[in-house]
Amino acid sequence: GAGVSQSPSNKVTEKGKDVELRCDPISGHTALYWYRQSLGQGLEFLIYFQGNSAPDKSGLPSDRFSAERTGGSVSTLTIQRTQQEDSAVYLCASSLLQGYEAFFGQGTRLTVV
Template identity: 95%
Template sequence: GAGVSQSPSNKVTEKGKDVELRCDPISGHTALYWYRQSLGQGLEFLIYFQGNSAPDKSGLPSDRFSAERTGGSVSTLTIQRTQQEDSAVYLCASSHPGFNEQFFGPGTRLTVL
């Protein structure tokens, strides 16, 4: 079956602009995660969705970051007023109910000029 998909694969934007990143999880996976991987840094947790429960936003670095998940499937991560330090690869992962393993998408490479 299809894995986690993300779009766009690359995004270049100017400082101060808003961007939206999309994630399509594996069908049937109720848990969805966003992570950020900066150059020379490890993966950093951003936000977690589980079914219809309120998301865990404890990893979001600032209020410029937000995410939503529609219909328990597709998720969008929005970064408002982008800054150069937001440049990173944004990774989405999903997991099946009752299992802990997370399966990652290919990521979106964001470059803020």
């Protein structure tokens, strides 16, 4: 596609429910990132995929968070048993290679009520 696509753009869920957020990176990009951004704050690193290497999961805040990248393309971020503090915008980015500019999607705004 022309850019990084994320879905849904908005998600409201009840506390305790599981949610899945999807990211379609730019075709051919080997690196994919997930970040979280709370209102008025900076970008908090969550997880990084690079080709077939083991993902860097060092930013995942708890074991309720997990992510997969199937076939080196689409990625899904899953949050289990959502809590109110999970409310944020979740941003996905991809880059052609490691150490190159990353292009961001528009994000998924998650609200846990």
